[in-house]
Amino acid sequence: MNDPYKILGITPDASDDDVKKAYRKLAKKYHPDRYQNSPLADEASEKMKEINGAYDTIMNMRRGTGSYGRSSYTYSSGGSSSAAGRYSEIRILINNGRFDEAEQRLAEIPPSERNAEWYYLMAVISYHNGWLEEAYNYASTACRLDPDDVEYNSFFSRITKQRAGSYRTYPGTSSSGCCEFLTCMLCSDCFCNICCRR
Amino acid sequence: MFGYLQPFKDELRMKDHQLYKSVYCGLCKSMKKEYGILSSLTLNYDCTVLAMLYMSLRNEGCHVHIGRCTVNPLKKCMLCSTEGEALRFSGAVSVIMGYHKLMDTMKDSGIFKRTAAAFARLFLRHSYKKAVRAYEKIDALTAEMMDAQAAAEESDAGIDRCADPTAKLISKLCMGFSPHESSAHILEVFGYYVGRWIYIMDAADDLEKDIKHKSFNPFRKYYSGNIKETMAYCNEVLNMTASQIVLSYELLETGAYKAVLDNIIYYGLSYQQRKYTEERYLPKKKDKDYYTLLDDV
Numbered sequence: 001m002n003d004p005y006k007i008l009g010i011t012p013d014a015s016d017d018d019v020k021k022a023y024r025k026l027a028k029k030y031h032p033d034r035y036q037n038s039p040l041a042d043e044a045s046e047k048m049k050e051i052n053g054a055y056d057t058i059m060n061m062r063r064g065t066g067s068y069g070r071s072s073y074t075y076s077s078g079g080s081s082s083a084a085g086r087y088s089e090i091r092i093l094i095n096n097g098r099f100d101e102a103e104q105r106l107a108e109i110p111p112s113e114r115n116a117e118w119y120y121l122m123a124v125i126s127y128h129n130g131w132l133e134e135a136y137n138y139a140s141t142a143c144r145l146d147p148d149d150v151e152y153n154s155f156f157s158r159i160t161k162q163r164a165g166s167y168r169t170y171p172g173t174s175s176s177g178c179c180e181f182l183t184c185m186l187c188s189d190c191f192c193n194i195c196c197r198r
Numbered sequence: 199m200f201g202y203l204q205p206f207k208d209e210l211r212m213k214d215h216q217l218y219k220s221v222y223c224g225l226c227k228s229m230k231k232e233y234g235i236l237s238s239l240t241l242n243y244d245c246t247v248l249a250m251l252y253m254s255l256r257n258e259g260c261h262v263h264i265g266r267c268t269v270n271p272l273k274k275c276m277l278c279s280t281e282g283e284a285l286r287f288s289g290a291v292s293v294i295m296g297y298h299k300l301m302d303t304m305k306d307s308g309i310f311k312r313t314a315a316a317f318a319r320l321f322l323r324h325s326y327k328k329a330v331r332a333y334e335k336i337d338a339l340t341a342e343m344m345d346a347q348a349a350a351e352e353s354d355a356g357i358d359r360c361a362d363p364t365a366k367l368i369s370k371l372c373m374g375f376s377p378h379e380s381s382a383h384i385l386e387v388f389g390y391y392v393g394r395w396i397y398i399m400d401a402a403d404d405l406e407k408d409i410k411h412k413s414f415n416p417f418r419k420y421y422s423g424n425i426k427e428t429m430a431y432c433n434e435v436l437n438m439t440a441s442q443i444v445l446s447y448e449l450l451e452t453g454a455y456k457a458v459l460d461n462i463i464y465y466g467l468s469y470q471q472r473k474y475t476e477e478r479y480l481p482k483k484k485d486k487d488y489y490t491l492l493d494d495v
Contacts (some may be wrong), residue, residue: 038385040387040446133435162437167443
């Protein structure tokens, strides 16, 4: 098995707090919610398992074999709870990764019978195939037809955040150029005071 | 000197910037050596990134030495060693795609441009043949992409379908980079979104020109008199694609050039987007605006 410290990106002399911090950072990065409906959901969940395993191993080594309780970020199998009627079979196809068949089945449903769920499932398939604009349009229609559905809304709000540029948060830094600029100005101001003093 | 995938230099350390430049210049040198001096004309930033990605996935950086620039022999520069598959492969990609682009220009442009393209094609022919001999598959994939592209544009398709051919091409190229089976699928997805992003950037870049000349552009449908609004929309589409690039990039195991690649993905993408979609339509940049620009990247 791989070195658990290496997986978390730390050295064996890191403190417990550092281990936790590193774990939290990675767990956020590879959280299944981020990769929901993504074509890489499986790979991300593998990675998450690896990180969980590494954290467990380190904590077990450090505290004997007693329990320590990894509080957050347990893997939840984000699934569809509301599977009603004709769409339940299509959802099964999607869950099994048979997207083409699912799309075909959806296309067979006449336009007059298409409801919010139809648009949502089309959005999921388009998103998986990388046709992001269609995914966005379908998801927004699904939300308009059924504004109260939690599943549709959470998907749509994730897409909306992506479109607003949420990816720009660089992991590990939270520096703001403006603050740095201001600090610079303040510092130079101080130096000015020193120089100009008589 | 073209291409959209570039690092944001202000956030790049000096040594990483030099590494990046050494790959760029090394690729130029390698193209000259493998495919003839004129092939260097097709050199671009996107292929430089492909070369870096290839080396990074195998965690093999290359030797850097100081040599003379291919184009300007009076200038000395850092050069990445020209041995190795990474530079040979991305050099071939650059030549083959450049050649196909010229053929495309010859088909649907004004008389002046067409003649220029015909001449350039003539000069590039030798390099192209050499590259095809070494990498037949790239040529077949690019030809396929060009056909699909033409078909999509003819049917006045939406953005997704128009971007699909380029996306699939880069996807297939990236898939070949995978050092082991497990990362092939991640690279396939990563390449798809990178290709999509490049296509959309190109479309956004050309939009103003295409509106003027009434030529095809997937964003023309969204234009209703105000270019800034259309650009804001382009930016949204790009943002969503970039989010997917980030998601897939984070699953890749990169070694050498990691700092440069990180910079390109986390800063470069959004910086380039701003440069092409927003900044260009702002009134002339004043010095103090520079800080607000840094702030947002």
